[in-house]
Amino acid sequence: MIYLDNSATTKPFQEVIETYAKVASTYFGNPSSLHSLGMQAEGLIGESRNRIARLLGVGANEIIFTSGGTEGNNIAIKGAARAKQNRGKHIITTRVEHPSADEAFVQLEKEGFDVTYLPVDQEGSVSVEQVKKEIRSDTIIVSMIHVNNETGTILPIKEIGQLLKSYPQILFHVDHVQGVTKVPLELRKSGIDLCTFSAHKFHGLKGNGFLFVREGLRIDALFHGGAQESRLRAGTENVAGIVAMAKALRLSFEQDNKRKELEQLRHNLITQLKELEGVVINSPEHNAAPHIVNFSIPGAKPEVIVQSLTAKDIYVSTKSACSSKASEPSRVLLAMGLSEERANSGIRVSFSFETTAAELDQFIAELKVIIPELLEVVNS
Template identity: 90%
Template structure:
């Protein structure tokens, strides 16, 4: 099996799965309970919070545990907008956000907020100047994805954060789900107020994530009940998932020296894709994450490519996994000015630190066998 869909989800580390099983079976007490089993569970949550904070260079009280990226984005975006609306109702984002952020902004528009969706250039990037020109006196939030989940394009988060030092009343949220462990980001230096993470993107388990909320910042909760997670995320914590997530994050960061190898793999794949007739590259070659390559075979349905490769036990994807079953063209590629035909045939290949050149060679060989036959059908 050759798994090249790591942007959709990564395979959990075996040690992470074992940690989850041990905690789930041994430390099963409700962390809100006052007895010793509950206190043990609460202690494990605190220890995990401290470890994550140490890895990211933030404070432990700035971490809110969630169920993943979608919930984190919704809490950050809706929670900030609703909490700060007395000061203003203008929000800024981009046209290439993950569906969980994009849909959150559409909901806020229905609630009466004014949202500016910044257009992107042909590489899927916005400029600092665009952001500066869009800011108004009533702008309360700027929210952007760091690494685009479909193309791997890196947005200039650090530079935008530097700009926002001059706008202290405007909060800055970053979706770092695709970038964490692959593309470095200093939360403090980038003047980020809120930042979203998801465990299953760095070899943790699905259903776990966390949201960085800068100390002193107050935003509204989405749902209510208990006092967990500083009253920002009510509900009994997933203790085993949290402990496993902290371990997965540590183990993933320990693979940082392999980042150069990912860059080399990306260059290798792009070089060979450009030699294939009918293939057009959608991802930028520069200023992009080292683990994502997006390309199109215009005129060919992407699901046909995916299923043909699946038959060879090679697994890739079309667009974001959250939107891959929808038949419409990728809105991210359309926003980049790519034609509807290309946007309707995008394929995403995404690596992990375990991906090898030999695996990419098999992908390339598989494509060489599939593409000519499909193009012949299209052209007849």
């Protein structure tokens, strides 16, 4: 099997699965219970929180456990907006956000918030100047994705964070789900107030994530019913998943020395794709994450390519996994100014630190067989 859909989800590390199984079977008490089993479970959560905080260079009290990126984005965006609405109702974001953020903004618009969607350039990025131009007296939040999940474009988060330090009334939220462990981001130096993470993007298990909430910041909870997670996320904690997530994050950060290898793999893949007839590259060659390449074969149906590769035990995807089954063209590629034909035929290839050059060579070899057959049908 050649798995090239790591932006949709990564394969859990074996050690992570073993940790989950051990905690789930041995430390199964409810962390809110007063007996020893409950206190053991609570202790494991505290230890995991400390470990994650140390890895990110933040305080343990700034880590809030969630069920993943979608919940994290919704808590951060809606919670901050509703908490700050007495001061203003203007929010700045971009046209290339993940659906979990984009749809949260749509919901807030229905509640009377005014959302400015910044257009992106042909590489899918925005500038500090764009953000500064749109800031108003009633702006309360700037929210942006760090690494675009479809194209790998890196937005200038640190530079925007520096700008916003001159506007202390504005909160800065960053969706770091695709970037964590692949594209460095220092939360403190970047002036970030809220930041979203998801375990299954760094070899943890699905259904777990966490949100960085800067100390002293108060945002509204989305649902209620318990005092867990500083009353920001009520509900019995997934103890085994949280402990496994902390291990996954540590193991992933330990592979930091492999980032150069990923960059070389990406460069080589783009070079080979450019040599294939009918292929156009959608991802920027520079200022991009080392693990994502998006390309199109205009006129060809991307689902046909995906299924043809699947028959060869090679796995890639189209668009975001959250919207890949929808038939519409990619709104991210459209926002970049690409034609509807290209936006309709985008294919995303995404690596992990385990991806090899031999696997990508095999992927290219299969494309060399598949593409001429598809183009023959398209041109007939």
